[in-house]
Amino acid sequence: METGLELDTRSKLLKAAVVQFGKFGFAGTSVRKIAEDAGVNHGSIKYHYSSKDDLWRAAVAYLYGLLDEAVHKDEAEWKKMSPREQIINSATNFIRFSAKHPELSRIVFFETMHESERLEWLTENFIRPYTSRAIARVALAQEQGVYVDDVPAMNLHYVNIAAAKNIFLMAPEIKRAFDIDVFDDDQIEQHIDAVLKLTMRPENAEEKPSPDGTDTDKNFSNVT
C-alpha cells in the first residue's frame, strides 16, 4: 500500500544509489554508504529493494528511462525534419543527456569491463536492443548521406557515442588536469558543435557525393 512515506524513502535510496554506483561502480559501492547518503537506515534497503543487486538494477532501469525520454522527446517533430536534422536533433539530445546524467554511461562502463550476471542482464534488457536500433539508424543515415558510408556502421556507431560522452566521463580528470568544467553550459554546447562537425559529413556533400567525379574522400585504404 502506498503511503507517501514509502515512495519518499524509496526514491531517496534510488537517487543516492545512482550517485554512488555512478561514482564507484557496483563493487566499489556499499549499501551502508547509500543509506547514509539517503539519510535512512541501511536496513531499509533490504525492505524496499530485496538486495544490493536489485537496487543496482532499479537504478539502471531508472536511468535508461530518462535516456529514452531525453533522446525521443522531439520524436513527434522528426517527420517534419530532414534526415540530417533528425540526426542533429537526436545527437544533440543524447549529448545533453550524457552531460546531465553521466552516471548511466559510468555505471555501464563499470560493468562492461568484465563478464558478469549484471552485464548479461544489462545487455539483454538494454544494451542490445538500444544499440541495435542505434546502429540501424546510423546505417540509414549513411545511405542518406548524413554520415560517410565507407566505414562499417558498427564502428561508426561506437565512435559516435564515444565521441559524445567520453569528455563527460572523464570530467574529474579534465577538471584536475586543465581546470575546465565540461559541465558548464558553454562547454556542453561547444562539445555538441565539435562532435557534430567531426562525425557528420559536410552538409554540401550530401546531394553530390563526388563533386569532381573522383573518390577523393575515400582514399584511406592504404592506411592499414
Add this chain to the structure above:
Amino acid sequence: METGLELDTRSKLLKAAVVQFGKFGFAGTSVRKIAEDAGVNHGSIKYHYSSKDDLWRAAVAYLYGLLDEAVHKDEAEWKKMSPREQIINSATNFIRFSAKHPELSRIVFFETMHESERLEWLTENFIRPYTSRAIARVALAQEQGVYVDDVPAMNLHYVNIAAAKNIFLMAPEIKRAFDIDVFDDDQIEQHIDAVLKLTMRPENAEEKPSPDGTDTDKNFSNVT
C-alpha cells in the same frame, strides 16, 4: 640483491595485478585474488610492494611505460614522414596498443570517475603531461591541415582517443551483444581504418582548404 626468484614473483604479481585492476578497478580487486592468480602467498604483496596502493601504482607505471614505447617506437622515422603520415603512424600505434593492453584505459577510467588520491597521482604523473603533449600535437596537426581546424583542440583530442579505444573498452559488451570479437586482427585493422577516416581531414583538402573559394566545410555554426 637480485636473485631471479625475486624478480619472478614480483613480475608475476605485477602481471596478475594488471589483469585484475583492469577488470575490476582498485576497489573491486582484492590483493588475495591477485596473489592467487599469481600463484603466490598473499603475504608476498606486502613484501614486494608495500601495499595494495603501491602495487596499483606499479601496475599503472608499467602500463604507461608500454604505452610510451608503443606510440614512439617509430619516432626515429617521423622526420622522414609528412605531418599526415606522422599522425597516421602514431594513431595506428596508439590503437594497436589500446587493443593489446585495454587494461590501461580501463584502470584510468575506473579512477577518473571520482576524485581520489590515486586520481591526483595519476593526473600529476601521467595524464597531464601526456595529454598536454597530445593536445599540442593535435593543435599542430590542425594548423598543418591534417585535422579540421574549426574545432577546439581539446575537444578534438578527447574525441580522438575516445574513438580509438572505446570499442576495446566495451569488448565484453560487444561480444555478448553481437558476438563480435573486437580483438581479432581483422577487426583491429578495420577499426584503425575507420577511426582514421573519421577523425582526419580528407587527404585532398590539405593543400587547398577551399577549392571553390567558399567555406563549405565549416558551416555547422548554426547547429547549437
Add this chain to the structure above:
DNA sequence: TCTAAAATGATACGACTGGATATAAAATAA
C-alpha cells in the same frame, strides 16, 4: 480507538578485506 499491515530501526552474523607479524625456508657471503 482498535487492529492489521506497512515501514523503519537496531543489532547480529558469517564472510571477506588489507595489513601486520612471526616464523620458516632459501639464497648468499664469509
Add this chain to the structure above:
DNA sequence: TTATTTTATATCCAGTCGTATCATTTTAGA
C-alpha cells in the same frame, strides 16, 4: 661449513561488507 640476509609462508587482527532477524514505530481502515 656457518652467519647473515633475502624471500616465502602461515596466521592473526581489526574493520567493513551484504544481509538476515526481530523489535519498534507509523499508517490505514474499521
